[in-house]
Structure formats: structure tokens, C-alpha cells
Amino acid sequence: MGIRFNEVSYTYNSFSDMEASAIYKISLDIKEKDEFIALVGHTGSGKTTLAKHMNALIFPTSGYMEIFGKKIEHKRNKKIKYNDIRQNVGLVFQFPEYQLFEETVLKDVMFGPMNFHIDKEEAKELAMNAIRLVGLDESYFERNPYNLSGGEKKRVSIAGILAMDPKILVLDEPTSGLDPAGKRVLMELFLNIHETTNKTVVIITHDMDLVYEYFNRVIVMNEGEKIYEGEPEKLFRNSALIEEYLDYPNSIKVLKHLNKTLKLDLDVFKKTADDVLAEIKKAVK
Template sequence: MRITLEDVEYRYSVNTPFEHLALHDVNMTIEPGTYTAVIGHTGSGKSTLLQHLNVLLRPTKGRVIIGERTIRAQKKKEKNLKSIRQKVGIVFQFPEHQLFEETVEKDICFGPMNFGVPEAKAKELARIALKQVGLEQEILKKSPFDLSGGQMRRVAIAGVIAMEPDVLVLDEPTAGLDPRGRKEIMDMFYQLHKDRGISTILVTHSMEDAARYADDIIIMHKGTVYQKGKPEEIFSKPDQLLELGLDVPDTVRFQLMLQREMGIRFARPSLSLEDLVADIKEAMERGNRL
């Protein structure tokens, strides 16, 4: 499913003293089956943007086209948003805060049943989703509140996956997890993206994750799209990112330090440790014979 934003503007609290322009002139298309990372510092409009992707917010100007549906700025209340919300699943920050049911199974089934899936089918979806997030079937009957923080996070994610969305929007899905948990969850989302062709939109502060997983990166700055490009393009201008108050991947930061101290130049940004090792090795072997 394709999602297109055309000249989207969003103002909070219109016609009040607290009116605040959060998004303006946002134009972008998320093609089906792609993996997009959205980066930008706190307050750049990332969260407001992602709430437009399943109509939790409606633009105050412009339009959002989600599959067949067009959401316009208008006073009239939009009807039948359920189908959009089923197709576009959002994993919010700290999703485990939203767990509420008595058992893990009921919690995961809540979403699909809410969208009209019969109970037996929902239970089957719950089992599949649980496996997908790397948890054992035994915990289905447990209370989600007896689980560890990492397990709770996975259960909450399973609840979104069980709705079988076409598009997954992930808002800092690994914040607060330990390094292994972080990698497992990110790899799991990537696998889902590959296996089921789910379009994935990752909002993140981790430039490593953006570089490793995304096909495209969108930089949000002051409420609008500052730049869009492939990771190699985005990270080939590290100075620009640093000026925006953003980080660059560890590998790129290290290249910059070496360039400055050693007086050499790297032809391209290294986006993985393996690339960086190869590039340094080559630079060292070239030695001073530049």
C-alpha cells in the first residue's frame, strides 16, 4: 500500500493562544514494500508526521493518500477509519505501557478482534505473532504484567503484528532495551519486512539502524522534510547532519576523525564496520604514497 503526503500542514490547537505549527509543506511518498527511516532531533515534527500515517491526526492543510483513501483537511468527521488503522500498524514508544488485558493471549487478540476477526482466528494470529517476536507459547496464559520489560515490549509488538498490517510504523521501538534485545527486535522487523513485504517506517535516533536497515532516509527539520535520500547520500554530507544537531553513524564519525588527523580522504562513507575496516586498511596500505 502506497502512502503519499501532499503539501501537508498540521497546526496544534488552532484558534487558541497555544496554536503551534508542527508540520508544513510536507511532501513524500512511501512506496509499497520499502523501508524508510525518519530522522530528526526532538521537536522536528517526526511524531506529528507519523500520526498522519494512520489518521490519528488529520492535516490542517493538504492531503494524505493512504492506499485508496484520501484524507483531506476538512471539518467533517472522517468515517470508517478502522480499515486504515488495521492496514497501518503503529508501534509507539514504550508500547508495553499500553498492555492492559488479563492474559498475553487476550492482549494480542484485542487488535484483530476489534477489526472483526473471529476469536478462533485471532488466537491463531496471536500464536503466529508470538512466535514471530521470539516468545514461547507458554506465556499466552500469563498476565502481561508478570513478564520482564523486554518480554512485555515483545508482547506489545506482537499485538500490532497480529493485525497483519501492510505498513508498520515504528517509533523508537528499541528504546530502553539492552544491546542484544535491540538487535533481535530490529532484525525481527527487518525479517518481517523482507518475508511479508511490509512497508516499514522507522522513526529513530540511531543512525546505525538507519544506515543498516533503511532503503531511504528522510530528515525532518523544523516541521518539514529537509532532505530525502539513500543512506550513502545522506551520510556523505556528515557536516550537514551535525549542523542540524543530528549524529552520524559511529563508522562515519570515525572516518571524519581520521580524515582530520591523518590528512587522508575517504572516497565514500563507510556504513558498516566491515566497510570501515576495509577502507582503513586500504588507506593504511596506500601509506604516504598519496
């Protein structure tokens, strides 16, 4: 069942009829399982607006959605339990630091499961596991979230969603503001969750290196419209699209640069540093 967008447009409350849509006539299918999707696009292109629809945090201005079989339209339907949708689709916000409000990390992460009526002891167990999963040890349990670094806060808020064990995970720029090692640790964590549970994971990112290396499907937004959907490799082979709207991953950039400056003919579509090195070694021989 998963999530289906049917020509969904959304305009933030405005006082003028001229206000542009934040997203415009988006149709999209996200399967309940087995997907690992990157959502990319310029700042202001509508990524966060799209993500907020995925767990019915906001409702389409026009068009409709189906989320786990529930039809979500502009008008609220009293028969639909929106809370259930939010348990099925866990959304980690772009600026999670503003969502942390309990006085300890453990309490904060327990909040989600308890909100969905899991008893206290079990919620505590789920929370402790989730905190460890995101790479924070026990010394964090009793700390005040307010006093953590930005990256640590981000991890705590991700733990808060993991503890609810949603069917689909939607993460709005989960790796922004982290150091390179931290980025990889989190990406490996999301990939691991995806691979061991088959959960669908949707990740918003500006990082083309991550898109190329980790994902099997990418959705590109531009000015509220979906302009590409498919394999990352195919996207990066579309130079017109990349040069106008996005950027190449570093691996492709380096190889393109070598081709140009040294007049080589390397295959530029290599994902990892090791693959790049192997390609260069071929030319050196």
C-alpha cells in the same frame, strides 16, 4: 496506492493563533509495497505527529492525505471507514507500555485481530505466531503485561500490530530502550518481514547506525518541515546537513577520526564493523 501527504500541516489544539505547526506543508509519497523507510530528526521535530497521520489517528489541520485511496481531510467523512485504514496501516506507538491493558500477553495481542472481526481461534493462532516472531517464547503467553520489562512490553505491543497483518507497518522508535543485541534482533525481524512479504515498513529512530546499515530511504524532519528525503549514504555525505541537524553513524565517525588524528586517507563511508576493519587493514598494509 499507499500513503500520500499533500501539503499537510498540523497544529495541536491551542488557545493562541501564534502556536507553531507541529508539521508544516509536508508532501510525501509512501508506496504500498517494497519500501523500507527511516524517519529521523531532533526531538520535537514532528516525527510522531507525521506517523499519527499515516493511519488517520489525527487529521490534517490543512492540506490532505490519501491513504489507500481514501481522502483524509480536516473534516471527518462519514463515508470513510477509518477502522479499515487502521487495519491497513499498523502503527506501533512510541510508548507502547501505555497501550497494554489486557490481563495476559496473549489476550493483549489477540485484541487487534479480534477488533477486526477475526474469530477467536484464528486470532489466538495469529497472536501466538506474532509473539514468537518478536522473540518471546510460550512462557510469556499467560503473563500479565503490566509485570514485564520495558523491552518486553515493547515486543508485546509490536506483536499486537503484527498479528493484525497490516499492509504497511509504521513503528515509532521500536528499538529505543532496548539493549544492543535486542535492537538488532528487532531490526532483523522488521527487515525479514519486509523482505519476505514486500511490506512497506516505516521506522522512526534516532539511531544513525541503524539508518545507515538497514535503510534505503530516509526522511529527515526539522521543526515540522521535511528537510531531506533520499538515500542514507547521500545524506551522510552532506556534512553541512549532518553537522547542523543530525549525527554521523559510528562507522563514519571512527574512520573520520582516524583520518584526522593519523593523517590517513581512508574511505569513511563504510557501514558495518567488518567494512570498517577491512578499510583500516588496507591502510596498515
